[in-house]
Amino acid sequence: MSVSHPALRLIDVHRTHGGGEAAVHALRGVSLEVFPGELVAVMGPSGSGKSTLLNVAGGLDRPTSGQVVIGDTDLTSLDARALAKLRRRRVGFVFQDYNLIPSLTAAENVALPLELDGERARPARRRAREALGLMGLMELADRYPDAMSGGQQQRVAIARALVGTRRLVMADEPTGALDSHTGEEVLRVLRQRCDEGASGLLVTHEARYAGWADRVVFLRDGVVVDSTGSDRPEQLLHAAR
Amino acid sequence: MSVKFGLLALLATEPMYGAQLRSEFEARTGGTWPLNVGQVYTTLGRLERDGLVESVGEPDEEGRIAYRLTDSGEATIRTWWTAPVDRSETPRDELVIKLALAVTVPGVHVAHVVQVQRAATVRHLRDLTRLKAQAPPGSDARHEHAWRLVLENHIFAAEAEVRWLDHVEADLARSSSRARPVPAGERPGRDSVPSRSPQSI
Numbered sequence: 001m002s003v004s005h006p007a008l009r010l011i012d013v014h015r016t017h018g019g020g021e022a023a024v025h026a027l028r029g030v031s032l033e034v035f036p037g038e039l040v041a042v043m044g045p046s047g048s049g050k051s052t053l054l055n056v057a058g059g060l061d062r063p064t065s066g067q068v069v070i071g072d073t074d075l076t077s078l079d080a081r082a083l084a085k086l087r088r089r090r091v092g093f094v095f096q097d098y099n100l101i102p103s104l105t106a107a108e109n110v111a112l113p114l115e116l117d118g119e120r121a122r123p124a125r126r127r128a129r130e131a132l133g134l135m136g137l138m139e140l141a142d143r144y145p146d147a148m149s150g151g152q153q154q155r156v157a158i159a160r161a162l163v164g165t166r167r168l169v170m171a172d173e174p175t176g177a178l179d180s181h182t183g184e185e186v187l188r189v190l191r192q193r194c195d196e197g198a199s200g201l202l203v204t205h206e207a208r209y210a211g212w213a214d215r216v217v218f219l220r221d222g223v224v225v226d227s228t229g230s231d232r233p234e235q236l237l238h239a240a241r
Numbered sequence: 242m243s244v245k246f247g248l249l250a251l252l253a254t255e256p257m258y259g260a261q262l263r264s265e266f267e268a269r270t271g272g273t274w275p276l277n278v279g280q281v282y283t284t285l286g287r288l289e290r291d292g293l294v295e296s297v298g299e300p301d302e303e304g305r306i307a308y309r310l311t312d313s314g315e316a317t318i319r320t321w322w323t324a325p326v327d328r329s330e331t332p333r334d335e336l337v338i339k340l341a342l343a344v345t346v347p348g349v350h351v352a353h354v355v356q357v358q359r360a361a362t363v364r365h366l367r368d369l370t371r372l373k374a375q376a377p378p379g380s381d382a383r384h385e386h387a388w389r390l391v392l393e394n395h396i397f398a399a400e401a402e403v404r405w406l407d408h409v410e411a412d413l414a415r416s417s418s419r420a421r422p423v424p425a426g427e428r429p430g431r432d433s434v435p436s437r438s439p440q441s442i
Contacts, residue, residue: 043363045407045411188374191374206400207362207363207366207399207400207403207404208366208370208396208397208400210363210366210367211363211366211367211369211370211396211399211400212367212370212374213367214367216360216363216367218356218359218360225356226356226359226360227360228360228363228364228367
């Protein structure tokens with residue numbers, strides 16, 4: 001098995017909100033790696049730091065100390081502008097409430113990160129349609145979010161999270177608003193994209209969905225208390241046979 | 242689960258030989274409950290003794306005897322379909338007994354027992370999910386449906402176990418915090434969710 005370079009590394013990451021007596025230590029020395037092709041789930045009770053971890057890992061929030069490295073880039077060394085550019089090109093987010101822009105069609109939503117990054121509308125939309133087509137969602141391309149089911153919107157959100165050069169997806173309770181079957185379909189799509197080489201960090205409080213991940217990290221009070229180990233997908237497939 | 246009702250349910254569809262009953266039972270239950278042929282013939286013997294099945298004609302050239310339901314057998318299987326499965330006898334679960342003992346036996350690190358088990362159960366859940374994502378080899382749509390249904394039962398059971406372990410862990414944390422107050426600065430806070438910009442898509 002070849003040793004690949006991690007797509008994401010967190011090294012001794014701390015995140016403290018506020019200071020003094022009122023300081024809240026949301027993350028206290030978290031280290032983890034996500035490799036290409038890997039989907040890693042983060043589980044833990046409310047207030048354990050799951051969402052903070054996801055926001056810090058995706059460059060939406062900055063750590064108080066420690067390093068966040070995406071590919072070869074240490075996010076802590078970037079100014080706000082460079083960080084925003086890196087997010088546009090490398091990291092996509094998927095939220096519980098889909099977060100699609102209601103006045104844009106599915107294809108326009110998927111094209112948005114490319115357009116924000118300076119690509120002209122026409123080629124951006126062509127690539128967005130290709131991305132939707134690859135995921136079997138072409139029939140949704142011209143629909144607006146209010147004409148799509150929750151599961152369809154979430155699959156479009158995954159297409160948007162991984163459009164263009166983006167290969168890292170941060171999914172925060174992506175199944176939270178979906179029924180059991182639809183939630184599973186969304187996880188199946190996320191799994192498929194990771195099997196094709198993307199990397200994902202998935203926050204969920206439902207073990208059934210964490211079961212789609214290669215590895216599960218358990219957070220308590222901002223600390224990783226446990227992990228299911230580092231079986232890589234190749235080993236796992238072997239084990240499942 | 243009694244093999245008896247499984248065999249009666251299969252014989253209600255058509256007369257079958259012992260080996261055929263065994264392979265049909267395994268195919269329709271996703272291979273979860275492997276049976277050996279001896280078990281099948283012993284059960285058929287008891288069912289015949291109790292007047293629930295009867296042999297059909299003479300043994301064929303390979304010495305196999307097909308069985309079919311009697312009227313009494315048909316009535317028994319009809320009752321089985323309409324009555325609920327008895328849940329009043331809770332099966333013994335080693336994990337439940339282990340944790341019940343862990344919280345009472347001095348010197349056991351209960352939180353560690355919970356963590357080790359939860360990681361193992363989540364790994365099991367992951368393996369089940371991977372199996373579910375692959376279609377079973379060489380099976381028809383009806384058998385695939387049965388196979389998926391059985392796997393999903395295991396998935397939901399594993400998820401329930403993880404939830405129960407979370408509950409046990411939270412309960413332990415509550416009891417220990419009652420015994421030893423946590424300093425204010427160490428209290429866990431709510432996750433901070435920064436406001437979303439158009440960049441956060």
